[in-house]
């Protein structure tokens with residue numbers, strides 16, 4: 222599937238034309254995919270200047286390894302990413318740096334280890350079963366269904382219940398309201414987000430910090446309600462796992478303010494990414510009936526109820542391959558942006574301090590030198606008998622020390638939900654309007670295409 226990777230030599234003619242500032246700002250606000258020039262899908266490295274700063278689109282395996290794995294400490298998150306996410310995530314894992322990050326990561330890792338997946342799979346299975354009931358009602362009589370909205374609702378429900386079990390009954394609507402308010406208003410970047418240094422607040426930052434007060438108030442109320450219930454001994458959900466997580470060196474638990482930021486981080490980082498992964502999986506299956514039939518044949522005999530979901534998971538090989546292929550074609554995290562701290566050389570590529578390095582799963586996963594027929598939806602690429610993809614050409618969850626801590630959970634969730642939906646429904650598009658990508662924070666569709674859901678016989 223992958224082709225031999227030619228060695229990189231930094232030739233001047235590989236520099237792309239800088240994008241016109243107006244177009245660039247429009248792209249950054251409405252669809253970041255527009256900032257990748259056509260040559261990015263052919264070349265290992267593209268250099269250009271953006272807002273007066275050197276930018277490198279890095280698709281060179283050795284260069285990616287250097288930036289994300291070998292010398293990752295020389296690369297930090299960019300100011301725009303930090304100022305947009307900080308009001309939601311505070312000092313939680315995703316935005317932390319240095320020793321503070323290392324301690325948090327070490328403390329949280331056991332909560333996301335494979336042995337905790339059965340606890341989480343139980344919550345996923347319950348929420349997926351409830352979604353089937355809702356979708357049967359919504360899609361009855363061939364009524365068109367908005368599967369993007371359905372997957373966003375379901376993924377937030379799973380993020381909430383796997384974190385807080387029952388408290389979602391009381392607080393789910395408020396949680397959904399706040400997150401969607403932020404995503405549609407204050408979470409959208411504007412020009413100042415890219416131009417101002419992170420310590421200099423823009424007018425929009427002041428509004429964002431107003432939002433943070435309301436957001437933290439909700440998270441604290443959820444945590445207080447939980448403490449009021451007392452402990453049951455065995456962990457029930459992610460909150461129990463995270464609240465009892467101790468630093469392996471000092472034995473210290475997270476102080477309350479930090480625990481609130483970690484809880485917020487997991488809810489925010491986990492739900493929209495998984496929602497769009499599910500949406501694109503269903504969209505691709507609706508356009509490939511023979512692949513959907515193969516998936517339906519695989520899932521037919523599995524018990525996906527709360528008691529069996531975790532054990533069924535390992536048998537869902539084709540379903541997993543479909544999710545992996547959907548994550549290739551539509552990676553929810555379409556680009557990883559880093560700012561170089563000091564001058565460096567990454568796999569032959571000279572990188573000056575303050576250069577923005579973009580390692581873009583969107584580009585890598587559709588790179589013409591890395592994949593055969595990159596535009597084609599073909600889950601075979603990820604089946605056990607296919608050659609494994611190039612390690613640095615497939616990065617839906619990133620790679621290196623800052624790889625997604627929730628990757629196992631996300632795969633557990635996406636595979637179980639997809640299997641449950643296809644066990645119950647045959648899914649078709651209700652119209653033929655072309656669906657394109659609109660990537661701002663995650664890789665969304667440009668509109669909400671309607672789908673038809675036909676219940677499968679005997680279900």
Ligand code: HEM
Pocket residue numbers: 314315316326486487488490491492494495498552553554557558616617618619620622623624625626627628630631
């Ligand atoms: C399909 C779903 C998901 C995708 C595609 C995804 C993707 C990613 C990627 C690419 C990164 C690395 C970012 C970088 O290096 O700049 C990341 C980091 C992270 N993800 Fe996920 N993620 C998903 C689901 C989840 C879930 C379910 C959780 C938690 C419950 C989660 C929590 C995090 C956290 C906390 C980080 C930061 C890790 C660190 O900096 O140490 N993600 N994710």
